[in-house]
Amino acid sequence: MIALGIVIIVVPAFFPSAYYYRIGALVFIFALAVVGLNLLMGFAGQVSLGHAGFLGIGAYAVSVGPVHVGMPPWLSLLAGAIVSGVVAFVVGRPILRLAGHYLAVATLGFGLLIAIVLTNEATWTGGPDGMSVPALILFGWRVHGSVAWYWIAAATFMGGFLLALNLMDSPTGRALQAIHDSEIAARVLGIDVARQKLLIFVISAIYASVAGSYLALFNGLITPDVAGFLRSIELVAMVVLGGMGSIVGSLVGAAVLVVLPQILTVFQEYEQALLGLIVMVFMIFLRGGIVPSLVASFAGWRK
Amino acid sequence: MAQLLQFISSGLTVGAIYALVGLGFTLIYKASDIINFAQGEFVMLGGMTTVFVGAAGVPLPLAALIAVAVTTAIGLALHRFAVAPARGASPVVLIMITIGASVFLRGIAQIVFDKRFHSLPPLIDSDPIQFGGAAILPQSLVVLASATVIVIVLWLFIDRTLLGKAVIATAANRLAARLVGIDTRRIVDFSFAVSAAIGAIAGILITPIALTSYDAGTLLALKGFAAAMLGGIGSAPGAVVGGLSLGMIEAFSAGYLSSNYKDAVAFLIILLVLFWMPQGLFGRAKIERV
Numbered sequence: 001m002i003a004l005g006i007v008i009i010v011v012p013a014f015f016p017s018a019y020y021y022r023i024g025a026l027v028f029i030f031a032l033a034v035v036g037l038n039l040l041m042g043f044a045g046q047v048s049l050g051h052a053g054f055l056g057i058g059a060y061a062v063s064v065g066p067v068h069v070g071m072p073p074w075l076s077l078l079a080g081a082i083v084s085g086v087v088a089f090v091v092g093r094p095i096l097r098l099a100g101h102y103l104a105v106a107t108l109g110f111g112l113l114i115a116i117v118l119t120n121e122a123t124w125t126g127g128p129d130g131m132s133v134p135a136l137i138l139f140g141w142r143v144h145g146s147v148a149w150y151w152i153a154a155a156t157f158m159g160g161f162l163l164a165l166n167l168m169d170s171p172t173g174r175a176l177q178a179i180h181d182s183e184i185a186a187r188v189l190g191i192d193v194a195r196q197k198l199l200i201f202v203i204s205a206i207y208a209s210v211a212g213s214y215l216a217l218f219n220g221l222i223t224p225d226v227a228g229f230l231r232s233i234e235l236v237a238m239v240v241l242g243g244m245g246s247i248v249g250s251l252v253g254a255a256v257l258v259v260l261p262q263i264l265t266v267f268q269e270y271e272q273a274l275l276g277l278i279v280m281v282f283m284i285f286l287r288g289g290i291v292p293s294l295v296a297s298f299a300g301w302r303k
Numbered sequence: 304m305a306q307l308l309q310f311i312s313s314g315l316t317v318g319a320i321y322a323l324v325g326l327g328f329t330l331i332y333k334a335s336d337i338i339n340f341a342q343g344e345f346v347m348l349g350g351m352t353t354v355f356v357g358a359a360g361v362p363l364p365l366a367a368l369i370a371v372a373v374t375t376a377i378g379l380a381l382h383r384f385a386v387a388p389a390r391g392a393s394p395v396v397l398i399m400i401t402i403g404a405s406v407f408l409r410g411i412a413q414i415v416f417d418k419r420f421h422s423l424p425p426l427i428d429s430d431p432i433q434f435g436g437a438a439i440l441p442q443s444l445v446v447l448a449s450a451t452v453i454v455i456v457l458w459l460f461i462d463r464t465l466l467g468k469a470v471i472a473t474a475a476n477r478l479a480a481r482l483v484g485i486d487t488r489r490i491v492d493f494s495f496a497v498s499a500a501i502g503a504i505a506g507i508l509i510t511p512i513a514l515t516s517y518d519a520g521t522l523l524a525l526k527g528f529a530a531a532m533l534g535g536i537g538s539a540p541g542a543v544v545g546g547l548s549l550g551m552i553e554a555f556s557a558g559y560l561s562s563n564y565k566d567a568v569a570f571l572i573i574l575l576v577l578f579w580m581p582q583g584l585f586g587r588a589k590i591e592r593v
Contacts, residue, residue, distance in 0.1 A: 047395050094578040100394050101338050105532055106577045109570035112525065116567040229521060233402050240399050269414055276407025283400045284388050 004161070004248070008154045021146035023262060028153035029214045031254035032160050034238045035247055036207020039164055041236070042245030043173065044200045045180035046096060047104045050111020051235050054084045054205040056118055056227025058212025063133040063222055064124055073134060077213040081206045088205035089198065096197040099183075111232050118224040130223030133216045149218045156214070157251070160207060164247050167203070176200055180245075208235075237279050243289025252290050305436025310554045312434075316443040316512065318550020319450035320346075323505035324527025325534065325542035326457070327498035333474035333537055334487075334494035337397050341381060341405040343524025344412075345502025348374045350515035351412055353507050354421040363423070371503045377408070378499020382492055405520065412517040425511040446508045453501060454543055461539075470494065474537075522566070529569045533576050 015021055037051050061080025065071040071079065095106045118125050125131060135144050167173050175196045178186040187193050216222045225231065234257060242253025260278065264271045286293050324342055331339045352370035357363050385404050389396060426445045431438035461467035472480040473490040481487050506515065530549045534541025549569055557565035 041395070047398075049398075095574075098577055101398075101536070102532075102577055104338075104394070104398060105528065106574055108525070109529070109573040109577075112570045113567055113574075116564065116570070120563040120567075229525070230406075233406075236395075237399060237403075240395065244395070270410065272413060273407055273410025276403045276405070276410055279403030280385050280400055280407060283392075283396050283403060284385065287389070287392055287396055 004251075005158065008158070018146045021150040023259060025146055025149040025153045025218060026215075027251070027255045027258045028150070028157040029211050029218065030235075030238065030258055031251045032153070032157050032214070033208045033211035033235055034242070034250040034254045035157075035160050035164050036204035036211075037235050038239045038242075038244065038247065038250045039167065039176075039207075040200050040204040041239050042243075043168060043180060044176040044197055046197060046201070047100075047107065047236070048111075048201075048204070049104050049108035049229075049232050049236060050114070051107070051204070051208050052227045052229070052231035053111035053114035054088065054208035055212035055215065055231060055235075056114050056224070057084045057087065058209030058214075059133075059216035059222045059226045060118060060125055060212075061209070062213045062216050063131050066134045067131065068124060073217065077210065077217075080213050081209045084205045084209035085202045088202045092198045092201040092205075093194075096194065096201060108229070108232070111227065112229060115224050115227040115229070118227055125224070128224060130221060130225075132221050133219070135217065135220070149214075153214060153218075156210070160210075161247060161251075168247075172196060172199065241279075241282055241289060243292040246289060246291040246295075249289050249291035256290070306558065308435050308437035310558045311551065312437060312439045312443055314551035314554030315547060316440075316446050316550070317509075317553065318530075318547035319446050320505050320509045320523070320546075321526050321530040321549050322543045322546025323450055323453065323501050324523055325530035325546045326454070326539060327502045327505075328528055328531045329537060329539050329542045330494045330498045330501075331491075332531075333539075334470060335386070335491045336394075337386060337401065338394075338528070339381075339495075339498070340398065340401040340524060341408060341520075342498065342502055342527060343520030343522070344405050344408040345374050345378060345499045345520075346506035346509070346523050346527075347412060347515060347517065347520035348377060348408065349503030349506025350423070350510040350519070351416050351421065351506075351517065352503075354423060354510065354515070355416055357423070367507050370507060371500050374503035374506075375496045375500045378495045378502075379492060381499075382495035386495075387488065387491075405524070409517055409520065416517060418517060420514045420516045421510070422514050423507070423510040440512065442508075442511045446512070449504065449508055453504065457497075457501075458539070466493070526569050529573045532573055 011024070015024070033051070033055060037048060040046050040048055058077070058080040061083060062073050062076045065076025065079060066073050069076075091110055095103065095110065098106050119128050121127075168177075175186065175191045178189060178191060179193055179196060183193055212226060215226065238253035238257050239250065240253070241256055242249030242251065261271060261275065264274055267274065282290075288296070324346060327342050327345065328339060331337055331342075349370050352373050353363070353366045356366035356369050361369065381401075381404055385400050386397065389400055392400075425440070425442040427441040431440050432444075433439075461470055469480070469485045469490055470493070472483070472485055473487045477487050480490075509515075526549065527546070530546035531542045532545070533549060534543070534545030549572065552572065553565050553568055556568045
């Protein structure tokens with residue numbers, strides 16, 4: 001925990017240029033969404049292939065809010081988080097009754113619906129071309145530049161990280177892990193399964209929404225791709241790569257999948273093929289994810 | 304009336320393609336409990352390979368055959384090298400593998416072929432047929448006829464041959480099938496190969512009408528999946544009925560409501576079906592044992 005804090009503070013000392021701050025900020029922004037999704041997938045055992053939908057709600061909240069409604073960006077960010085939470089609450093009730101493949105498909109359909117709405121409501125969202133996002137203003141300070149965003153994203157990620165850790169240690173967290181192991185056993189123990197699942201779905205939606213808002217504010221421009229199917233897949237891939245149920249793994253997974261495409265731009269043509277290949281290879285040979293596998297091999301080595 | 308006929312004809316055409324994609328999903332799901340998200344890439348590969356082999360000077364019927372063969376080989380390879388090594392993994396891991404495969408195939412297609420849209424000449428090149436005031440493309444009839452033939456052949460095969468019966472046995476109970484001496488691994492191999500072939504044929508059939516490009520697979524896969532879901536996943540007649548209904552619903556909502564939101568309809572349907580009758584139109588309710 002403290003080690004992680006130190007890493008966040010020390011690593012930038014080695015950043016040779018603002019470009020690295022930019023990558024760092026992106027890693028933390030995605031890691032925030034991934035932590036939320038990991039709570040849902042790793043701890044409660046529920047898949048969501050439509051989480052980018054919430055990313056999209058958050059992203060468009062900070063652009064539609066200030067541009068069309070005249071709300072200050074920080075308030076729009078909060079509004080986006082609330083909207084995401086409410087949407088998750090309403091949709092989550094019927095969706096979370098499903099399990100396995102059905103749940104995967106239902107969430108996928110939900111995510112796509114949001115992406116389609118964002119693409120088609122051009123008067124509000126600028127359609128497929130997207131729209132520009134006004135800068136975030138905090139206490140009269142106009143937040144811009146990669147360095148500032150690195151620190152904001154890192155701090156928010158740490159907050160989300162702590163919250164997730166505490167949540168997992170709470171009665172809710174234990175109830176969720178019981179649901180993960182066996183839903184029926186959990187129900188027999190008197191856990192209100194539907195309520196706990198819904199709660200974690202709403203929480204993970206809020207994480208994704210805040211991450212989406214940050215992403216939009218940081219980039220200054222958004223397109224409906226932010227809510228697209230590939231984005232959702234990317235988020236799930238980050239969770240699974242880092243390790244389901246490992247909060248530290250969320251950061252590792254996000255870091256791998258954010259940094260990798262940057263390196264792969266050298267092989268621009270091959271980027272998609274390599275990305276697909278990497279996801280496949282990791283899933284086949286390192287099923288548990290990077291962090292849990294490392295932990296396991298380290299524990300084995302110490303014996 | 305003319306308008307109605309027009310919508311029905313275009314709905315059935317697209318629906319037949321969805322039905323074929325849905326059938327591919329169903330076949331693999333039945334044999335292995337895996338939802339193959341790379342199904343749409345089979346469709347794309349079928350269309351794109353035909354276009355490019357054809358452009359290299361090979362006569363089109365031969366090019367189409369080559370495309371089906373290539374796609375079948377890729378389907379087989381997908382099972383052998385990506386899905387089979389991960390046997391017994393959780394559904395999420397298997398889903399991620401097939402999604403990884405789909406991104407991979409798309410990436411390869413982008414390199415081997417190109418990023419442009421392509422078309423093929425229709426099989427029967429003539430003017431649209433006038434029928435009750437509606438203009439029906441001859442290729443639409445080709446699509447419908449071919450889809451019907453595929454469905455019948457597949458049904459005869461599964462119902463009448465020993466290999467088909469082995470597929471049914473594997474779908475019913477893998478362990479029991481293995482106990483009576485069925486090589487279930489080969490059955491799953493087979494199901495991947497056949498669904499790849501069906502996907503490729505669907506791709507070749509639809510290309511003269513709808514164009515194709517390296518990234519055409521994703522949306523088709525999702526629609527085909529919606530079709531399978533609507534009919535009840537794991538039910539072959541369900542996939543066909545689901546596909547045709549989805550095509551019709553899409554055509555009607557594009558015509559009468561809004562063409563911008565025609566894609567949304569498919570996904571709205573998935574959600575509604577899942578909420579109200581998760582087992583789909585033809586599926587059986589699953590009872591979970593503890």
